[in-house]
Amino acid sequence: MARKNRPTAEIPNGSMADIAFLLLIFFLVTTTIATDKGIAMLLPPKPDPNQPPPEVTKNDRNIFKILANSQDKLLVEDEPLTDVFELKEMVKSFVLNFGNPGEEGVAIYNSLPSSMKSYVSLNGRRVDFSDDPTEAVVSFKADRGTSYELFVQVLDQINGAYNDIYGSRVGITASDFLQLDRDDPIQKRKYNNARDGIPRAISIAEPNKIGG
Amino acid sequence: MAKFGKKSNTSQNIPTAALPDIIFMLLFFFMVTTVLRETDILVKQQLPRAVQLTKLERKSLVSYIYIGEPKQINLYGKEPKIQVNDVFVEVSDIVQFVSQEKDKLNEAERDQITMSMKVDVESKMGIVSDVQQELREANARKVLYSSIKSVNL
Numbered sequence: 001m002a003r004k005n006r007p008t009a010e011i012p013n014g015s016m017a018d019i020a021f022l023l024l025i026f027f028l029v030t031t032t033i034a035t036d037k038g039i040a041m042l043l044p045p046k047p048d049p050n051q052p053p054p055e056v057t058k059n060d061r062n063i064f065k066i067l068a069n070s071q072d073k074l075l076v077e078d079e080p081l082t083d084v085f086e087l088k089e090m091v092k093s094f095v096l097n098f099g100n101p102g103e104e105g106v107a108i109y110n111s112l113p114s115s116m117k118s119y120v121s122l123n124g125r126r127v128d129f130s131d132d133p134t135e136a137v138v139s140f141k142a143d144r145g146t147s148y149e150l151f152v153q154v155l156d157q158i159n160g161a162y163n164d165i166y167g168s169r170v171g172i173t174a175s176d177f178l179q180l181d182r183d184d185p186i187q188k189r190k191y192n193n194a195r196d197g198i199p200r201a202i203s204i205a206e207p208n209k210i211g212g
Numbered sequence: 213m214a215k216f217g218k219k220s221n222t223s224q225n226i227p228t229a230a231l232p233d234i235i236f237m238l239l240f241f242f243m244v245t246t247v248l249r250e251t252d253i254l255v256k257q258q259l260p261r262a263v264q265l266t267k268l269e270r271k272s273l274v275s276y277i278y279i280g281e282p283k284q285i286n287l288y289g290k291e292p293k294i295q296v297n298d299v300f301v302e303v304s305d306i307v308q309f310v311s312q313e314k315d316k317l318n319e320a321e322r323d324q325i326t327m328s329m330k331v332d333v334e335s336k337m338g339i340v341s342d343v344q345q346e347l348r349e350a351n352a353r354k355v356l357y358s359s360i361k362s363v364n365l
Contacts, residue, residue: 020235027242037265038358144338156262
């Protein structure tokens, strides 16, 4: 029985790499690796219309006031400030002041590592700064005409100060603190230890109706 | 001298049989990581720079609000506008937008909705705070001011 000489049934795979390359380049070009990062904030709940706005009962020294006007000028604790980047150090020494600590404040002070205790005795104990970290509030009020860029910069500085404090409390840097994974129980404990007792008290006031 | 004249018998070819496999591997990597843009952004988007950034944990809970000067100035004017999904909206429409977005989520997760504010650096705080007031009204209180990691600080 004579067999027919059939043509080979193979697909030529020499150009396979070229086809794959073409697809690869398409996805290379269209890809945007998701990089959605930013400064997280929690807005205050909406005011109850039936109740009058709460009275501010905090001592003046426990509130660190930052104001920004429509010319992007800053007023920090009633004094003008030109360099935004100085804010971080100011907020840090404001929160870690321990001017007149209450019971909780003393407990927090005792829990601090020695490097932070020496920071407190070097920079802290000012009469015009916060009593202790549980009381300290950073208030930031922007004008309608303030640029968004400055707003983010100031928020960044305030958050940076808090993250520095949290980080050095558990012996890591601020950026390591930010990268703590809260799904991992060990890292979560570290996170909670760092946050414990020192609230990230940032108050963003409603802007004035001037400017814009 | 004879040393130089000596010819080696080994072949000089690099085997290319595995090349398609390597390329396919790269291809699959980019296919998996790619996110095709589902919305056309109609406003300028130069995000501010900051250092203390946190990553978004769950993408499914995030909705985006874009604020900035329209790209087509002759069509929409120069004033910063708010864009959600594919359209420009007014400040008063934000509450409705948020409740639409909340409806897409599970009931248990509705409170955890995060609004990612992608605001152009040249915008003013006025429009941003108007949006914030609406977000408070809509009870979507988790906000992320989207920004780019700054390197030189």
